[in-house]
Amino acid sequence: MDSLVVRCVFCGERHLADTEDLELWHVECSCGAFGFIQEETELPDDEYRGAGFTVQEVPDIFGIIVHMADPLPVFINETGNLVYVSWYKRTTVSKYKTLQ
Numbered sequence: 377m378d379s380l381v382v383r384c385v386f387c388g389e390r391h392l393a394d395t396e397d398l399e400l401w402h403v404e405c406s407c408g409a410f411g412f413i414q415e416e417t418e419l420p421d422d423e424y425r426g427a428g429f430t431v432q433e434v435p436d437i438f439g440i441i442v443h444m445a446d447p448l449p450v451f452i453n454e455t456g457n458l459v460y461v462s463w464y465k466r467t468t469v470s471k472y473k474t475l476q
Contacts, residue, residue, distance in 0.1 A: 380452060384409050385431075385445045385463045395452055398459055409465040419447060419460060433467075441467045 378395040387407035394401070402412040430446045447460035 380450060382411065382448075382450060382461050384411060385448060386443075386465050398452065407465070409463050411461055411463045414447060414460045414462055416458075416460065436466075443467060 380393045380395060380398075382391050382393050382403075383389065384391065384405040384407060386409045387405060389405050389407065391403045391405065391411065393403075393413065398413050402410065404410050431443050432446075433441050434444050436442050443465045445463040447462045449458050450461050451458045
């Protein structure tokens with residue numbers, strides 16, 4: 377069984393992804409970030425496909441601010457096939473802080 381080593385973009389912790397189950401792979405990192413695999417066809421056309429270094433603050437459907445890293449391309453074999461690993465991390469906002 378082959379595995380990929382995938383690093384969390386927020387803390388650098390390494391996680392293993394089985395190449396046989398890549399469509400279903402997701403992980404919760406010890407830093408609180410969540411990672412999941414997407415294929416290139418699943419990414420929106422206007423989505424930036426950098427190297428996982430850009431992080432944007434976006435609200436989720438509940439209004440909670442989420443830090444979303446741009447998808448990180450990961451090669452899965454020697455023929456150049458790749459998948460994208462997306463990472464996001466929820467932020468904790470104090471109930472006393474006013475968002476403007």
